[in-house]
Amino acid sequence: xxxxxxxxxxxxxxxxxVRDPSIPSGVPGGNxxxxxxxxxxxxTEPVDHIRELIVNDLGPEALVDTxxxxxxxxxxxxxxxxxxxxxxxxxxxxxRALVDTLGLADFVKH
Numbered sequence: 001x002x003x004x005x006x007x008x009x010x011x012x013x014x015x016x017x018v019r020d021p022s023i024p025s026g027v028p029g030g031n032x033x034x035x036x037x038x039x040x041x042x043x044t045e046p047v048d049h050i051r052e053l054i055v056n057d058l059g060p061e062a063l064v065d066t067x068x069x070x071x072x073x074x075x076x077x078x079x080x081x082x083x084x085x086x087x088x089x090x091x092x093x094x095x096r097a098l099v100d101t102l103g104l105a106d107f108v109k110h
Contacts, residue, residue: 003098018102029058033066040070 006013006027017025017034025031032054038044054063092099099105 015098015101029054029062032057036066037070 003013003015011028011030012026013030014023014026017023017031021031021034021038025034027033032050035045036047036050036054039047039050051063054066
């Protein structure tokens with residue numbers, strides 16, 4: 001979805017910014033939004049601080065949109081995981097470059 005959104009707005013997305021915040025994402029405010037996600041998921045910095053930065057830099061609507069997208073992805077992932085929906089091997093292979101770039105195979109439970 002991130003790649004499709006970036007393409008529809010003609011943003012030069014560098015997907016590697018998801019793993020390495022020192023890389024400019026190519027999306028306006030993208031690295032700030034990545035910091036928000038990291039703050040929520042892995043407690044990299046106080047959430048209140050990053051929310052304030054988003055409101056100041058991107059506006060309150062951007063904070064609402066960002067939190068909504070985060071919540072939607074979280075909901076979709078929990079439903080998929082909770083219902084045991086498998087990821088087809090063909091889908092993983094089709095997206096092999098993205099899987100490798102983001103290191104997603106590192107999260108596979110054996």
